Amino acid sequence: MRALVIGAGFGGIAAALRLRAKGYSVTVLDRCAQIGGRAQVFERGGFRHDAGPTVITAPFLFEDLFNLYGEKFSDHVTLVPLKPWYRFHFADGETFDYGGCLEETLAEIVRIEPKDGDGYLRLLHQSKRIFDVGFTELSARSFHRFKTMLRQIPRLLSLRSYETVWQLVARHLVNNKLRRAFSIQSLLVGGNPFDTTSIYGLIHYLERAHGVHFAMGGTGSITRALGDLMLRQGIDIQLGQTVRSLTIEQGIVKGVVMEGGRSLNADVVVSNVDPAHLYGSMIKPSEQHIATRLKLRAAEFSMGLFVLYFGTTRTYPEVAHHTIWMGERYRELLADIFNEKILSEDFSLYLHRPTATDPSFAPIGCDSFYVLCPVPNLLGKQDWKTDGPPLRDRIVAALGRTLLPDLATTITEEFFMTPTDFEHNYLSQYGAGFSVSPIFRQSAWFRFHNRAEGIKNLYLVGAGTHPGAGLPGVLCSAKVLDSLIPHAVS
Numbered sequence: 001m002r003a004l005v006i007g008a009g010f011g012g013i014a015a016a017l018r019l020r021a022k023g024y025s026v027t028v029l030d031r032c033a034q035i036g037g038r039a040q041v042f043e044r045g046g047f048r049h050d051a052g053p054t055v056i057t058a059p060f061l062f063e064d065l066f067n068l069y070g071e072k073f074s075d076h077v078t079l080v081p082l083k084p085w086y087r088f089h090f091a092d093g094e095t096f097d098y099g100g101c102l103e104e105t106l107a108e109i110v111r112i113e114p115k116d117g118d119g120y121l122r123l124l125h126q127s128k129r130i131f132d133v134g135f136t137e138l139s140a141r142s143f144h145r146f147k148t149m150l151r152q153i154p155r156l157l158s159l160r161s162y163e164t165v166w167q168l169v170a171r172h173l174v175n176n177k178l179r180r181a182f183s184i185q186s187l188l189v190g191g192n193p194f195d196t197t198s199i200y201g202l203i204h205y206l207e208r209a210h211g212v213h214f215a216m217g218g219t220g221s222i223t224r225a226l227g228d229l230m231l232r233q234g235i236d237i238q239l240g241q242t243v244r245s246l247t248i249e250q251g252i253v254k255g256v257v258m259e260g261g262r263s264l265n266a267d268v269v270v271s272n273v274d275p276a277h278l279y280g281s282m283i284k285p286s287e288q289h290i291a292t293r294l295k296l297r298a299a300e301f302s303m304g305l306f307v308l309y310f311g312t313t314r315t316y317p318e319v320a321h322h323t324i325w326m327g328e329r330y331r332e333l334l335a336d337i338f339n340e341k342i343l344s345e346d347f348s349l350y351l352h353r354p355t356a357t358d359p360s361f362a363p364i365g366c367d368s369f370y371v372l373c374p375v376p377n378l379l380g381k382q383d384w385k386t387d388g389p390p391l392r393d394r395i396v397a398a399l400g401r402t403l404l405p406d407l408a409t410t411i412t413e414e415f416f417m418t419p420t421d422f423e424h425n426y427l428s429q430y431g432a433g434f435s436v437s438p439i440f441r442q443s444a445w446f447r448f449h450n451r452a453e454g455i456k457n458l459y460l461v462g463a464g465t466h467p468g469a470g471l472p473g474v475l476c477s478a479k480v481l482d483s484l485i486p487h488a489v490s
Contacts, residue, residue: 001488004029004256004264006243007272009037010053010471011461013226014065014478015270016235021068023488024268026235029256031242031427034220035227037272038426041220045413046363047311049370050220054352055188055322056213057206058472062222064479069233076225078216080357085212087320088181089403091328096181097320099212113175123172123182127204130159134199135206139467140479142450149445161199162440165191168198180330187374189469190302190434192338194331197440206472214321214357243273246458248287253458268457268485275448275464276301276429276436289454300442302434302469303337304377304419308392309370312410316367319403321356325349334374338437341380343387347373349395351403366412369404371395377419378431384418392416435464443468450480459484 003019005012008030020026034040038052056062056079063073085099097108110117133155143149160168165186166179173179183193185203215221230237246269247254255265271278279288279296327333327348336344350372354361361368373395376382392414400407419431428435436442447466452458461477463469 001025001267002027002265003268003270004266005270005272006256007037007462008032008035008237008239009272009462009474010039011463011465011474011477012037012270012272013223013230014475015272015459015461015481016230017065017068017226017233018478018481019268019270019485020230020233020235022485025488027264027266028230028235028237029241029243029258029264030237030239032425033239034223035237035239036220036223038422039219039223041218041223042309042415044309044415045311047366047368047413048218048220048354048361049309049368050218050352050354051307051309051417053219053471054214054354056215056219056222056471057203058210058475059213060210061472061475061479062226065226066229069229071229073225076228077221079213080216081211081213082321082357084320084322085207086322086324088177088324088326090177090326093402094177096177098181099207102208109178113173113178116173116175116178119172119174120178120182123169123201124204124208126168126172127201127208130161130199131202131205131209133159134202134467135472138444139473139476140482142480142484143445143447143466144449144451144453144484146445152444156199159199161197163198165193165196165198165200168201169193180326181324184324186438187303189438189473190432190463191438192303192334194334195338196438197443199440199443200438200468212322214354216358218354218358218361243282245282248283248455251287251454252456253452268459270459270461270481272462274426274428274432274435274462275460277427278460280429281427283455287455292448292453295446295448300437300439301377301379301430301432302437303374304380304431305422305433306373306375306388306391306416306418307370308373308395308414308416310414311362311412312367312369312404312407313365313412314367314406314410315355315365316353316404317356319351319353319356319367321353323351323353323403325351325399325403337374337376341376343375343380343382343391345394347391347395347398349373349399351399371399374433375419377433378423382419384420388416388418434469435462438468450477451484
């Protein structure tokens with residue numbers, strides 16, 4: 001039996017490996033030049049850049065994929081624990097190092113606010129309660145049946161999932177800086193902490209239980225190892241190939257049609273495409289279930305991303321591997337981005353310096369960086385050809401005044417990506433960085449289902465599906481398929 005996987009992001013890669021283990025002949029199709037989806041690798045002038053995810057918090061999910069074939073992930077990829085996990089740099093110049101052992105984290109918290117040491121322990125306890133249900137029990141369970149959701153409602157209510165991430169954090173911490181630091185994680189999966197369900201508060205315990213790691217050689221070393229594993233298992237990988245539409249006959253998916261008109265047949269199709277693009281552009285409305293059409297019509301999307309990649313002709317050894325550079329405004333800035341969809345003069349930033357851990361990312365005596373700035377998605381109607389260069393200048397100036405002195409004269413080999421690039425390169429609806437937002441009404445059963453509604457033999461993985469965005473989420477979305485797709489029949 002033949003399976004087609006559309007998209008070679010981490011969700012598509014994991015789905016392909018799981019289907020091959022079930023006995024399917026698997027072909028993976030992707031429009032990019034490399035596998036990995038948004039985890040592309042860019043090389044410019046001797047500088048290397050991981051284009052997408054850089055934080056590894058659930059390495060056991062990668063181990064699972066290699067274990068399917070009697071191999072060890074650690075034989076192919078070297079992970080190193082980071083310390084700190086993140087350094088927060090606040091607008092007044094104060095810093096907060098988050099990560100390391102529990103005692104070190106508590107010491108940093110108490111240094112800033114003595115009252116919040118016990119509060120953090122209570123937050124961590126609540127995060128574990130959410131993790132035990134939301135991740136351990138439900139992240140790999142399909143929610144395509146509403147009765148599955150109904151059975152979980154009492155437990156979700158007992159965990160106060162109706163709260164937002166901000167409300168969860170604010171119940172336990174009193175210091176405003178610490179509240180910001182411990183609510184920022186929802187932005188890593190595309191959610192405004194003032195709107196995102198507190199289910200995503202489980203990230204705190206996930207980090208504490210399994211650590212925050214970096215793959216030597218970068219995230220690209222993981223995609224290369226997974227690509228080699230797929231090839232060893234006979235999976236056909238076709239890159240530079242864009243699927244135009246799905247072939248559906250009497251409610252059953254039969255294959256795909258490529259740009260250019262080539263048709264491929266399959267018994268099973270797994271989409272790692274943004275669900276909004278899948279249902280909005282690749283499947284006719286007449287072939288969709290009404291629930292899917294309604295879900296698409298009411299969808300709210302995550303923010304966009306402006307990502308500046310650059311090298312420097314000197315090193316900045318005092319800068320941590322991961323730095324969260326916080327602007328003066330927080331709630332108001334997020335409202336501008338998510339609700340008003342306007343591009344403000346101010347910003348907050350995520351700065352990645354992989355050369356802090358792996359010097360191979362840059363020539364000797366140099367550093368490699370990327371800086372990620374949350375911005376409105378394309379519903380904001382910004383003209384990024386006009387707005388991109390001034391935003392780049394403001395970011396370089398701000399970093400030059402603070403973390404990276406003389407950046408304007410040391411920056412080299414730079415380029416940037418905007419929501420327009422995300423829309424074009426990855427077919428992300430409205431250029432959203434993380435597909436649909438992780439608000440409560442777009443979680444679990446309310447999110448796009450892993451088993452397509454009304455179309456037999458079509459399955460979905462990736463950021464826009466259950467359980468959500470981020471590497472652990474998309475890897476778990478493929479794990480859901482184990483209970484949905486039977487073994488191949490010869």
